[in-house]
Amino acid sequence: MTRILLAPDKFKGTLTAAQVAGHLAEGIAQVRPDIEVSIVPVADGGDGLLVAAASVGFERVELTAAGPLGEPVETAYVTRDEGREAVVEMAEICGLALLPRDDLAPMTATSLGLGQAIAHALDHGAQKVLVGIGGSASTDGGSGMAQALGVRLLDGDGEQVGLGGAGLADLASVDRSGAHPGLEQARITFACDVDNPLTGRHGAAAVYGPQKGASEEQVEELDGYLAGLADVVSEAAGEDVRETSGAGAAGGVGYAALALLGAQLRPGAEVVLELTGFHDALPGADLVITGEGSLDEQTLHGKAPAAVADAAREAGIPVVAVAGRLQLDEEALSGAGFETAYAIADLATEPEESFTRPGPLLQDVGRRIAAALPQPAGPDPDAQE
The missing domain is CATH 3.90.1510.10 (Glycerate kinase, domain 2)
Structure with missing residues (x-):
């Protein structure tokens, strides 16, 4: 069974880390109910x-x-x-x-x-x-x-x-x-x-x-x-x-x-990952999803998503980033250990939607991530009973 570990930080001013994870999990389940999802909210020592x-x-x-x-x-x-x-x-x-x-x-x-x-x-x-x-x-x-x-x-x-x-x-x-x-x-x-x-x-x-x-x-x-x-x-x-x-x-x-x-x-x-048991939850995961409200240069300097990506990369597990807005290019994302990234601002139909309706947009991201994963192997039609 495919296992995804959700370890986002808060989307400041809109959603707590647990709420971000909950919306992503809901979207994933809508497309792939067979996937096992674990949630470990993270933070970097500030609010949250x-x-x-x-x-x-x-x-x-x-x-x-x-x-x-x-x-x-x-x-x-x-x-x-x-x-x-x-x-x-x-x-x-x-x-x-x-x-x-x-x-x-x-x-x-x-x-x-x-x-x-x-x-x-x-x-x-x-x-x-x-x-x-x-x-x-x-x-x-x-x-x-x-x-x-x-x-x-x-x-x-x-x-x-x-x-x-x-x-x-x-x-x-x-x-x-x-x-x-x-x-x-x-x-x-x-x-x-x-x-x-x-x-x-x-x-x-x-x-x-x-x-x-x-x-x-x-x-x-x-x-x-x-x-x-x-x-x-x-x-x-x-x-x-x-x-x-x-x-x-x-x-x-x-x-x-x-x-x-x-x-x-x-x-x-680093301290919060220890506190929340992230390192204990990581083994056995096939994918890690992390993120925060704004994925930018500051993220790369000690913020929680970067720490999550570092730990996952060391364990050989791919990482997807989810953000309210994305301000890093593909080279910076790759260098930080993110396989790909989604920004809900890019999915919004109007500029304020990522602040007024972040939940449905995150569910959409969850569906997209789930749809991009390899499908589970079905029964072999040529197999002998």
Whole structure:
């Protein structure tokens, strides 16, 4: 029997990864009901991480934490194994999507709520915590997160500095003596899909600050504040990790994870494939289907579909990509391990249809993929009974 493994990421703004897979599976079944379909939704550490975790048995834990402006918001993370394993998603708590588009607060947005959620998980017995830091609103060097976990970032008068990147202007010293004890006891992994250093022209402020509403002048200010944070922390710790790959992730949350929390940074897609059991589901598959909303150059740099394609190619299994829109040529697709690709935008009868009716279009893609597969062998008419 032919077996297809569906491992898509979300189509951002329209469908979750599980919904994408469900529509594809429905279309495949309409043409080839004999095909066995397995579904493993994936993500890359940004929004969608909790949904992927829920697909393998994690359950929501509700809490109140600080939103991107420090205001209380009702939010959640997920756990399993009686709370011993937790997954926290920054985008869910204090992400950029929670701010109005016309007021992104680049200087004052904070990662405080992320630290509060991690602390909540540790307080309730988490021994293993995965933190997805995509979709952040802040460029505060992870200072808010660290403060929520008991790290004191002090000004010249010995008072805690204010929230947001602008608060770092007053930073004079750091004190880790009151850090949450769970930081030493638990294994904490931060999942990110970028490799930027903390500062400089490839750093958190320069590359991602404009996306978070920062002007040229504010980018320069924020980069200086992040450099000041690194100067103070490295002097106290005797080690400077500001140039480490991923330190600039989520406005410097990656840096704080390394320098202040003693956590580990890992590529988000790689971690999520492990979390969702993709590698266990892969053996025996005849075809893997993956994809995301926009298949483009960013996909090739650590996004989930590229990680899925890499793993499948290593196992000798062909991979088909499905996207909302396709911005890679055949050479790039082939080089990334995709045998072919479908874009629902190409099937739409009007431009908005891929956003308003993605489900039926994905079912159409599923039918097309199934129709292109070799037909099962029928009985041999010359066979002897």
